[in-house]
Structures are given as C-alpha cells and as structure tokens.
Amino acid sequence: MTPEQRYFFDVAGYLHLENVLSSKQLVACQKATQRYIDTPVDQLPEGFGKDGKRHINGFAFDKTLESLVFHPKTWPIIMELTNQKPRLTSGTLQVDLPDSGGGGLHCARDDYGWESCRYEVRDNKIYCDNFVVFPYFDDVFPGDGGLLVVPGSHKASFPRPKTMFYNGNVVDTNDLPLGVINLTPRAGDVLIISELLTHGILPWNPPDRIRRILVLRYTPQHKGGGGPSETLKDRLSSQTLELMAPAHYTHSKNITQQNKIRID
Numbered sequence: 612m613t614p615e616q617r618y619f620f621d622v623a624g625y626l627h628l629e630n631v632l633s634s635k636q637l638v639a640c641q642k643a644t645q646r647y648i649d650t651p652v653d654q655l656p657e658g659f660g661k662d663g664k665r666h667i668n669g670f671a672f673d674k675t676l677e678s679l680v681f682h683p684k685t686w687p688i689i690m691e692l693t694n695q696k697p698r699l700t701s702g703t704l705q706v707d708l709p710d711s712g713g714g715g716l717h718c719a720r721d722d723y724g725w726e727s728c729r730y731e732v733r734d735n736k737i738y739c740d741n742f743v744v745f746p747y748f749d750d751v752f753p754g755d756g757g758l759l760v761v762p763g764s765h766k767a768s769f770p771r772p773k774t775m776f777y778n779g780n781v782v783d784t785n786d787l788p789l790g791v792i793n794l795t796p797r798a799g800d801v802l803i804i805s806e807l808l809t810h811g812i813l814p815w816n817p818p819d820r821i822r823r824i825l826v827l828r829y830t831p832q833h834k835g836g837g838g839p840s841e842t843l844k845d846r847l848s849s850q851t852l853e854l855m856a857p858a859h860y861t862h863s864k865n866i867t868q869q870n871k872i873r874i875d
C-alpha cells in the first residue's frame with residue numbers, strides 16, 4: 612500500500628484506484644461478464660445462478676475474472692489490510708440494468724453489531740478485517756446512480772441516527788444529503804471499501820447503459836465460514852483455492868510469499 616493510499620483509506624474508509632485494468636483485460640472481462648448475463652439460468656454450469664442483480668460466483672465464471680482476485684495493483688492492499696493473512700470469501704458479479712433499484716445506507720456495524728468488524732492501525736499499517744474490492748467493467752458518470760458512501764464513517768463511534776440522510780434512503784442522485792457522496796468510477800477502475808463504511812446504492816438511471824461490477828469480499832484467513840463448494844473447487848485455480856481456504860492465525864499461505872501471482 613502506498614503512503615498516499617494508506618492516508619486516503621485511513622481518513623475516508625475507501626479507495627478509488629483509476630485505470631487498474633489494461634484495455635485488453637477490460638475487454639476480456641466485459642465479454643466474460645456479458646456471456647454470464649446472456650446465458651439462460653438453466654444453461655449455466657453448476658455452481659452459478661442469478662438472484663436479481665446478483666450473478667452468483669461471477670468471479671469464477673471465466674479465468675479473466677478469476678485472475679482479478681490477485682490483481683497486482685490491489686494485491687499489496689489486500690495483503691496489508693489482512694496483515695498478510697488474506698482470504699477471499701465470495702465474488703459475486705453484480706449487474707445494474709436500466710431501472711434497477713437501489714439500496715438503503717448500511718454497514719457491518721448497523722447490520723451485525725459494533726463488534727462484528729475491526730479497523731485498526733498498527734506499526735504504520737492498516738488492519739481491516741472485512742472489506743470489498745469492486746472492479747468496474749462499465750463507466751459510471753455523475754447522475755447515473757451507483758455507490759453512495761459516507762466518507763470517514765468507518766471510524767464512527769456512535770450509531771447513525773435513523774433520521775439522518777433522509778432516513779437512510781437516498782434515491783435521488785441530484786439531491787444527495789450533505790455528508791453522502793456518490794462514487795463514479797470509470798470502466799477499468801477499482802473501488803475498495805471497508806464494510807464499516809456506511810454505504811448504499813442509488814437506483815440506476817441510464818436507459819441505455821448498464822453497470823457491471825465484481826463484489827470481491829476479503830477477510831483475514833481465520834475469520835468466517837467454510838470455503839467454496841465442491842463444484843466451485845473443481846473450476847478454480849490452485850492459487851485461488853489457497854486464497855479462499857480458511858486457515859489458522861499462525862499459518863502463512865504460499866500465495867503471500869509472492870508479489871505477482873499468476874493463476875494456472
């Protein structure tokens with residue numbers, strides 16, 4: 612993590628990384644996601660499925676998407692935030708179509724309790740035990756909709772009063788309450804947010820464009836449930852399987868010894 616990234620993430624609770632994907636990589640990812648979107652549910656391979664916007668296990672649909680879990684521009688950040696003990700817990704492909712609805716403001720503290728998620732600074736490094744990496748495959752422009760955040764709220768010491776920010780239901784991109792901002796990445800950018808950051812989703816407004824993102828969820832290796840299903844395991848590369856494996860606090864995964872990881 613660079614000093615600039617560390618400073619920004621510490622004060623804001625999110626990072627917006629521009630031009631992370633090469634144009635070749637972006638086109639390959641766009642084609643792969645579109646293939647998933649266009650495949651009728653009954654023709655999807657086992658382990659995949661659609662639940663509204665959510666395209667289950669989207670990251671595993673194609674190797675171009677799977678390789679993003681180790682992208683060299685995000686990997687050092689993932690390593691720092693997990694204290695070198697990374698684990699990927701899921702990777703949904705989320706698709707906003709014209710007229711897709713939004714979602715109210717929330718965060719791990721609101722949903723699961725104050726003790727559910729940690730954010731700390733030790734030895735000049737950030738530790739965050741529940742965060743999300745969002746690669747973007749489409750442009751988002753001001754007015755389109757998409758992700759809302761309350762910068763700095765990852766460090767909130769008080770519960771958010773229910774009356775604040777239009778009772779947590781922000782639906783008009785032209786009428787954002789003070790303190791709430793709409794992040795508008797371009798295709799090929801990546802957002803990273805702490806799950807402690809209060810965030811929500813504006814309805815998707817463009818009648819002729821969609822928003823495709825991967826929702827890659829990371830925790831330290833000792834936190835949270837089981838690994839991928841047996842069906843998914845058969846598709847994944849050995850490096851990804853290691854990344855998704857739960858492990859003891861003291862274990863060092865082989866993937867953490869490498870700066871650049873190529874999946875096989």
Ligand SMILES: O=C(O)CCC(=O)C(=O)O
Nearest residue numbers: 714757758810811812826
């Ligand atoms: O739609 C997005 O930009 C992210 C949504 C999400 O992951 C959430 O609300 O928890």
